[in-house]
Amino acid sequence: MNIFKFGGASVNSADGVRNFVKIVQSYREETVIVLSAMGKSTDALEEIVDDFVTKKDGIDCKVKSLLKYHLDIINELFPKKDDAVFLKVEALFKELSAYLQKAPSLSYEFDYDQIVSFGELISTTIVSEFLRFRGTPNKWVDIRTCLKTDDTYKEGRIDWELSQKLISQTFGFTNTFVYVTQGFIGGTITNQTTTLGREGSDYTAAILSYILDVDKLAIWKDVPGIMNADPKWLPDAQKLERISYQEAIELAFYGAKVIHPKTIQPIKKKKIPLQIRSFLDLNESGTLISTASKKQDQLIPVYIRKQGQVLISIRPSDFSFILEENLSSLFSVFAKHRVKVNLIQNSAISFSVCVDHSERRLKNLLEEISVNFEVKYNDGLELITIRHHNAEAVERMTKGRQILLEQRSRDTAQFVLA
Ligand code: ASP
Ligand code: MG
DSSP states (O other), X not given: OEEEEEOGGGGSSHHHHHHXXXXXXXXXXXXXXXXXXXXXXXXXXXXHHHHHHTTOSOXXXXXXXXXXXXXXXXXXXXXXXXXXXXXXXXXXXXXXHHHHHSOOOSOHHHHHHHHHTHHHHHHXXXXXXXXXXXXXXXXEEOXXXXXXXXXXXXXXXXXXXXXXXXXXXXXXXXXXXXXXXXXXXXXXXXXXXEEOSTTTHHHHHHHHHHHHTOSEXXXXXXXXXXXXXXXXXXXXXXXXXXXXXXXXXXXXXXXXXXXXXXXXXXXXXXXXXEEEEESSOTTOOOEEEESOOGGGXXXXXXXXXXXXXXXXXXXXXXXXXXXXXXXHHHHHHHHHTTOOEEEEEEOSXXXXXXXXXXHHHHHHHHHXXXXXXXXXEEEEEEEEEEETOXXXXXXXXXXXXXXXXXXXXXXXXXXXXX
């Protein structure tokens, strides 16, 4: 049994969907397909959420243009305008519009999940119908009925025990050879929709792989595999043929965009090989993530860039030092506001933290910290991580740049650059 995860870029157009079907049909094995929202639909839905909670005008326009984007694709794919797919997609848009007619709830995160999840519901509906139309019977599964999470909206945490039971029942492969389901979304035990964090479809695929004990997981992307840098940033980037689970975890943790950070743990536990492959070039072997030994890891420098970073420096407002009590209260404030910490440096009288810039959360965090501490911050920074660094690699990244913070361990060097 295979699990295939396809990202939004793979099905961002009618041609993309046709190419997807061609790939799926070239395999004759039991398959579960996990799919993201088409193209940039999630970004568009995020904008709709913002307008909805701030009660801005013009939502209708944005919903219409999202509908048009999808209708253009299905119009191109399906010759008959009375195909069931049209009704199904319109029904989903009606449901979305009905939600947007209501007043926002008191939780931004809750509304976010209820709205943004439509991207995956729509994409899987289209793709499942098109597979059927092209002669591959398949079953569309609403993953919210079996991938159960707690009610941490926007970042649902998996209820493994319950999901294990429900997912095994749902994907039984009796009378079904191909399943199509949504990445990124889940449901609470009271059937409220949750999401697993941006780019979370990889994680869904890993969870399903773990629970269903599959032979292998393939994630189809628009890159040849895992590269040692984003080729749009460093055009001389090279592909890594094979890496260990551990190395993949490290790369994802430091922000390599190719895989979602939570993806590797479940498949590592069951030693399920993960292949990152290009949906654009089927002859390309991709990158294999498996139990390779450290020796088999290619130890060339890997460059990871995170933009939009904020460096916060915090000092006690009185003349005290940064002590354990301060640290513990600071960490709990970061956790409470769910601000992701990328780098920490502590000295006697100040504590520096590099975090992702996220308007809403950061503002609340800074307000709370300012009560007891003096806070300064610098934004618009870059965090560069080099795995397997050497002098040449460091020089390449930092030459002519202002280094605001620097940290090095044997395997990893990190720089916060202005
Ligand atoms: N559609 C979601 C996102 O863009 C999930 C995913 O692509 O994995 O974040
Ligand atoms: Mg996506």
